[in-house]
Amino acid sequence: MTGEDRLAALRQAFIEGLARALDRLPRDGTVYAIAVDPGDLYDRAFLYANTLEVLPDASAAMDHLALKWSIADWQYQGFAADALDAFNDRLAAMTGDPAAPGPAALDAHCLRMQAFYVEALSSPVVQDILSTRFATDRPLLGLLWTDQSDEDMVAFVEKLNPPDRAARFAEDLRRLRQLQQDELSALDP
8 A cells, every 4th residue: 555545545534534523523503613633643533522501601802712712612622523533544654653753753743643634524425525514604714822822713714714704714714813912901000
């Protein structure tokens, strides 16, 4: 099996696992965001999703936006992990310990995996899955990882979503950061 064949099989395993996982989410229009977390070493994939159900508890604009976009607060964290077992097993077999060769090799691996996820998530198959499962209110799709900058987060959202949805996300994130800055400024004597 060639490298390209292994990559195609890996992509297929990811898409099939994603489809199984998405079947477990509510289809009532409350899911507004789905994210793939590639793990700290890009050696496993985890799925996150958030729904509008968690938002009414937010009492202020900042709380509302923080609940909406802070992945640590999302309602579904690492959901349907078993749906991605085949993908994660293939990924582990292909990459081994990505940190073993050193920081430069790990950085290169992370960049390759970012490109992999963007290609897989923006594929017509995944876009069709999202359109079919979430016909009326298609969730925003993202790729999120630890210590990700806002610029990186917005860049991946722009690659994976229609322009109007990506622009709304970027504006929400900008407003959240401004509200956080205002709150910090108010604390300074």
